[in-house]
Amino acid sequence: MAQNSGNFSGNVSRRKFLLTASTVGTVGVAGCTRGSDTNGTTTDSNGNNGTSESEALSGDIRISGSSTVYPIAQEVSRQFQQDHSEVGFNLTRDGSSGGFKNVFIPGDSDINNSSRPIADKEVQQCRDNGFEPVEFFIAQDALTIVVNNEADFIDSISLKELQTIWSPDTAPKTWSDVNSDWPDEPLDLYGAATTSGTFDYFTEAVVGEEGKIRGDFEGTEEDDLIAQGVAGSKYAMGYLPFAYYTNNPDTVKALSVSEGGSEPVEPSLKAAQSGNYPLARPLFFYANMNKLQQKNHLQEFIRFYINEADEDYIANEIGYVPSSKQMVEDNLNNLEAAIAGEYEFSR
Structure with a gap:
């Protein structure tokens, strides 16, 4: 069945997403971002996935988009690669809009980080290019x-x-x-x-x-x-x-x-x-559903990403409000629907 995304726009979006995230526990003030760099492209080593250690995962994952969400993606991918060294990552900071326009919508990245909800016209452009964008709402920011x-x-x-x-x-x-x-x-x-x-x-x-x-x-x-x-x-x-x-x-x-x-x-x-x-404001990443169905290592990375997004280090070491348990559940539902080919983006 189709999965509905949140409805986010302007100040209304801020209030609506906070209701969604109301089950988040108390968070502390953040310290420094762990392992961040200042150049646009990096290949990171990353941590554990939900798969068994005996299951070999390999392949590349291209992540484009938001510089705001970049530190989360960087740290999660570093942790994932610790147990899946054959999975390579290419992370760039193109901006949410720049990533959508120049990389994700043309089909050149698997994931686009975004510090805003995807626009209706961008959803249509994805569909015009033959794929559905899958939404994952993973953290909150205080601009x-x-x-x-x-x-x-x-x-x-x-x-x-x-x-x-x-x-x-x-x-x-x-x-x-x-x-x-x-x-x-x-x-x-x-x-x-x-x-x-x-x-x-x-x-x-x-x-x-x-x-x-x-x-x-x-x-x-x-x-x-x-x-x-x-x-x-x-x-x-x-x-x-x-x-x-x-x-x-x-x-x-x-x-x-x-x-x-x-x-x-x-x-x-x-x-x-x-x-x-x-x-x-809410923070997101979006996945290309075609690539998600085709790449097992991408499925497992996103599952790991979703589950890691409610960990304390998202607040304590990076500086964002982590996912609530409800957000994790909703994101996992979106992931499974996308793998089954049953996800359809809607507001």
Whole structure:
């Protein structure tokens, strides 16, 4: 039978996915990402799968897409390969949108990581190319607004102020153009590249319209470079995944965020899990169903990935809210339906 995916879009999606994830246990603040690197392509060694040790798995797995989800995929694949050394991995950080457009939809990758839900047009493009995309919702993020450590004039910001700063309709030049209590100094903005799912999420959640954002900011797929850019400019602002902020806690300052007159909320895994943080968002990966049916080693890797996504290290070492038991069950159901050829993506 067909499996239904979640319905995620903008701020509505944030509230709906948090209900789905409500059975997640208490999570701690993350430390450093284990084994992350700074180049675009890497072959990782990885851990144990759910198969018996006597069952030999071999073949290649190509994973494209989101730099936000990349640290999870990197660590899970490293663990999987520890017991399945004949399975090779090629992981790239192309951005969610870039990965879909340039790699996954053309059929060149098995899996595409994504920090946003797949778009309806992308689903149709997959089908036009002869395969069904299989959705796996695996973690949650607290997208973090950061400023320079010397920016002592600001500790919190509202979604309305963020919209004013980032909207092309207003595009203020100085901080004081937004708030008279802020300095009359030029805004220096850093953010995700337009190929990134983080860019898509931020523009829709903050500006209010997908793809509509001022053009005079420094965009990159390398989240560490956003932190570095903000650290190097006293009057800079940027946004980046919580996991990347926790890798740079002494380099930049995170702002609390308020919505609709509510009290500002600090970015944290607990606040993302509860739904109190206004910029909490879901994280996904998508698999090519044709490749999934054809490749036993891909089936077993995804089964391992799903089961690992609720482990404590997702929070403690990487910096995201892990899967709940319900999310694991739903993802396993999607996997089995896809293997049987009975999965159909729907919202």
